[in-house]
Amino acid sequence: xxxxxxxxxxxxxxxxxxxxxxxxxxxxxxxxxxxxxxxxxxxxxxxxxxxxxxxxxxxxxxxxxxxxxxxxxxxxxxxxxxxxxxxxxxxxxxxxxxxxxxxxxxxxxxxxxx
Amino acid sequence: xxxxxxxxxxxxxxxxxxxxxxxxxxxxxxxxxxxxxxxxxxxxxxxxxxxxxxxxxxxxxxxxxxxxxxxxxxxxxxxxxxxxxxxxxxxxxxxxxxxxxxxxxxxxxxxxxx
Numbered sequence: 303x304x305x306x307x308x309x310x311x312x313x314x315x316x317x318x319x320x321x322x323x324x325x326x327x328x329x330x331x332x333x334x335x336x337x338x339x340x341x342x343x344x345x346x347x348x349x350x351x352x353x354x355x356x357x358x359x360x361x362x363x364x365x366x367x368x369x370x371x372x373x374x375x376x377x378x379x380x381x382x383x384x385x386x387x388x389x390x391x392x393x394x395x396x397x398x399x400x401x402x403x404x405x406x407x408x409x410x411x412x413x414x415x416x
Numbered sequence: 417x418x419x420x421x422x423x424x425x426x427x428x429x430x431x432x433x434x435x436x437x438x439x440x441x442x443x444x445x446x447x448x449x450x451x452x453x454x455x456x457x458x459x460x461x462x463x464x465x466x467x468x469x470x471x472x473x474x475x476x477x478x479x480x481x482x483x484x485x486x487x488x489x490x491x492x493x494x495x496x497x498x499x500x501x502x503x504x505x506x507x508x509x510x511x512x513x514x515x516x517x518x519x520x521x522x523x524x525x526x527x528x529x530x
Contacts, residue, residue: 306459335517344522345505360517392459396516402448402467403509403516407460 305329306408308393314414321380323411325393334376335394335405336360336368345392351376383415418443418510422521429496430529437491437524439506444484447516451480451491452505454523460505464491468511496528 309324325334335350337360347360349368357368365387369377376395380387393408419442429435439449448467452460464473464480466489472481479492489506503523509516 333516342522345507345518345520347517350517390457394460394518402465404448404450404462404465405518406462407452409459410457412457 306393306395306406308391308408308411310411311409312412312414314416315380315383316416317384319380319383319415321383321413321415323378323380323391323393323413325376325378325395325408326374327395327406328374329395329397329406330373331395331397331406332373333396333398333403333405334370335396336366336376336378337392337394338362339390339392339410348378385415387413388415389413418446418508418519420506420508420519420521422504422506422524424524425522426525426527428527428529431496431498433496433528435493435496435526437493437504437506437526439489439491439521441487441489441508441519443510444487445511446484447509447511449480449482449489449506449508450518451478451489452507454503454505456502463504493526496526498528498530501526501528 306327336348337345351357351370367379391411394405396405450465451463466482477494505523507518507520
């Protein structure tokens with residue numbers, strides 16, 4: 303079974319702090335994604351990566367950066383956290399080798415910025 | 417721009433009833449369509465994936481159909497159970513691009529009453 307893990311289930315940070323959210327997958331997937339989920343807005347793509355050290359902006363990249371130094375790990379960085387970044391953050395991975403390029407999701411990190 | 421809509425936003429049914437959840441999309445040039453389940457405060461669990469060349473997929477009591485020409489998909493749940501209570505999300509990936517980004521609907525919140 304594909305397993306996608308995220309470093310924290312719940313996180314509370316203060317405004318202006320630098321925040322790291324970590325995601326690890328164990329299936330040698332090429333593609334990794336970061337989404338945020340907000341009531342009424344659904345899931346929106348922040349950044350994605352299709353290979354080590356490669357990244358592309360999604361629909362809402364402002365205020366975020368990412369890092370992918372190893373194939374299995376994809377980090378989301380909030381350089382200076384703000385209250386409007388309070389949200390549920392979901393990581394996903396997929397592979398071109400899999401049927402239909404199916405995406406698999408982690409359990410999510412509920413981030414609160416105070 | 418691809419837009420995905422799910423109707424109804426919420427649905428309450430008695431246990432044992434068969435039900436249908438609807439998903440529509442504006443651009444028929446899709447690569448695949450996925451149905452997910454999300455329990456409160458949790459990540460997404462992939463239920464079914466239908467590739468663009470397929471008309472339906474089945475898993476246990478779940479059956480998903482796809483009609484690309486009309487831009488519609490349905491998720492049929494047979495003999496519903498209280499454990500089916502969750503939010504159901506559909507998402508499409510468009511042709512083009514290396515990573516097949518998912519575009520999500522805002523979900524249907526299902527409550528199955530015992």
